[in-house]
Amino acid sequence: MAGGNRKRGGVRRRGVTTAKVAVGLVAALVLAAAGYGWASLHGLVSGLRVSQALAGEATSSNGDTNILVMGLDSRLDENGNPLPRSIYDALHAGDQQDGGYNANVLMLLHVPGDGSKATSISIPRDDYVDLAGCPDEQCKGKIKQAYGLAFDARARQLAAQGVTDPAQREQQAREAGRKAEIDTVRQFLGGVPIDHFVEVTLVAFFQIAQVVQPITVCVDEDTQDSYSGADFHRGPQQIDAQQAVAFVRQRRDYVHPSLNFTDLDRERRQQAFIASLAYQLKQAGTFADPAKLQGILNVAEQNTAVDQGLDLLGLARQASSLTSGNVTFVTLPIDHFGKDPAGEDVNIVDLARVRATVAHLLGTPVAPAAYRSAPVTVDVVDAAGRDGLARQVEQALSGRGYNTGSTTTDTRHLARSVIYYGSGESAAAAAIAAALGGLPAEPDADVPAGHVRVVLGTAFALPATPSPSSTAPAPGDSADPLPALTGGGIPCVK
Missing domain, CATH: 3.30.70.2390 (Alpha-Beta Plaits)
Structure with missing residues (x-):
């Protein structure tokens, strides 16, 4: 009899552990994959990757955790190979000839150690910043470019060294990209500790959406975009995985030009989708559904890269409240829209204002x-x-x-x-x-x-x-900061 009790207890503990891991992974993956989705197609990763990019770095104090979420602009898998044609067709985002290795979504998830409300800080991809270490001899650029520049420089170096294995070359180049991007974000935010990171692909978002579809979203007005495939009507509506990709990728509407989409609106779409999905996962009891749990875990195993120190159970204990809406979504301010020396569109930022904003949000001693x-x-x-x-x-x-x-x-x-x-x-x-x-x-x-x-x-x-x-935005190009968005429901957005 005692043996039977131990057996039942063991099974129950395993189920609880699986659920907690899934909560943690969804908290990170939902933020990562859903937030990243508008960028472009990403690779189908062949398995969970463990990175050394954060080895030896300083960590947060007081039990706080800062997790940097990165989404890449590559249409290849983790080994540099093309994806199946069916994936390209479903994602409506080009093929292996498109894209690069820009980190087109950057979010810093701050989870306080005392259990208080978490904060997800969106960093606009086109912020014009100093690139840490001058990757590929470029010292300034869009913050998203640090990854791709370091990747390219390392890939050329490996080729010159005679490294012929494509998978090995791909992963070593990605490690260089990860480190450059993390260092650039840390520097830009004023030296805040980055305890962990999660790197995901758009296909991870698509596959999560397939597991949990249909998904309810809400828009303020009818909107269409042939580029992303978006076609949504005013108000709440249920969408499938392919429509979910279009929802988070939409960045224009030529049918309704008065909507004036900008990069900041895409940031808000990302945040709204994350809030909606997290809310629905909680309401639907997804974490008590073994089939959906396994589907989410399979996506995590196939389509992510994480740092070597990421403790999934520890993250689950801290992050499980995110699915209850205990999170605020904030977008870092930009000063105005401008041009870089090459004439490309960039976000001009007030560095002191950005760092002061981050210090306030993270509760650091620097006022x-x-x-x-x-x-x-x-x-x-x-x-x-x-x-x-x-x-x-x-x-x-x-x-x-x-x-x-x-x-x-x-x-x-x-x-x-x-x-x-x-x-x-x-x-x-x-x-x-x-x-x-x-x-x-x-x-x-x-x-x-x-x-x-x-x-x-x-x-x-x-x-x-x-x-x-000169600092005033052009008509229709407002750089006004987005108001904070609170989770716990299904917000309506542009």
């Missing part, structure tokens, strides 16, 4: 006011070889209230611009970095107390002080 200018002394080193550049920067910063220090010329020509700061000057360095167009800021024990050293590389361009007319 937004700390990013205001402080009376430190600024030393400028010209490593660009351009006469007068250091003096121009000194004058620009003195006009913002900083003390003028030394100006020197480095005999080397460096591509990368960077700001170095000593103990206690991280906030001042962040403000100066923002004033100079979003340069990276790094600690350096050799910088004297009360000083910040600015090193100007060959790619540096002194940003002009924008006038009210």
Whole structure:
């Protein structure tokens, strides 16, 4: 009799464990895959991948967990092979000839250790930022590009080294891409710890949707988009997996041009779909349905890459409340829409404002006011070889209230611009970095107390002080921040 009780208890524990793992995976995968879906087709991963990209990195304190969710712009599988034709047809997103390796969806999920409400922070893919480590010798670009640039550089290096196995070359190049993207996001957000990451593909989203379909969504107005295949009517409606892909990919409507879709609206579509799906999973009792649980787990095993330290049960304990709506969705602010030096559309950001917003959302000790200018002394080193550049920067910063220090010329020509700061000057360095167009800021024990050293590389361009007319968005291109969206229901969106 005792043996029978132990057996039943063992079976029950296994079922509970499976459910908890699924809760954690869905919390991450729903955020990852659904949020990423608008980008473009992704690869069908042959199995769960464990990455070393976060090895040795600092972690959050107080039991908090920060999970970076990345979705790639590749139409290939994890080994670099094309997907089945049926998948391309269903996703309405081109084929293996399209796309690249941009991280077209970036979300930071912050789960507080005290069990309070979680926050999902969407990072617009076209934010124009400093790329950590200058991947492929490009130091500034859209934040999504860090992955693809590092991937390309590593792939060429491996080919030159004689690595002929395509799968090995693909995975090593992806590891380089993951690290570059994670480092760039961490730097952009002001050095916040990233404890874990989940990398997913659009096909993962599609397959999850197939498991849980039909899915209810809601739109404010009738809308159509032949590019994504979207065709939705006003109000709530049930959609299948293929329509779900169109819902999260939609970024235009030429039939109803007054809707004025922008990238920010796509961010909101992603968030609304995640909130709706999480709510429906909870309402439908999906986590008590063994068949659907297994389907979700199969998707996770086939179509994700995660860091080596990800504890699925630990994540499940923290993240299970997400399916009850205990999460707020926030989109980071942009200053205005603009162009990069190559003429491509980008989001111009106020770095100090972004970092202050993140600090507030994550409850870090750095208050937004700390990013205001402080009376430190600024030393400028010209490593660009351009006469007068250091003096121009000194004058620009003195006009913002900083003390003028030394100006020197480095005999080397460096591509990368960077700001170095000593103990206690991280906030001042962040403000100066923002004033100079979003340069990276790094600690350096050799910088004297009360000083910040600015090193100007060959790619540096002194940003002009924008006038009210130049920063105003063009008609129909509003850069107003999206209001926060709270989970726990089915929100109606554009």
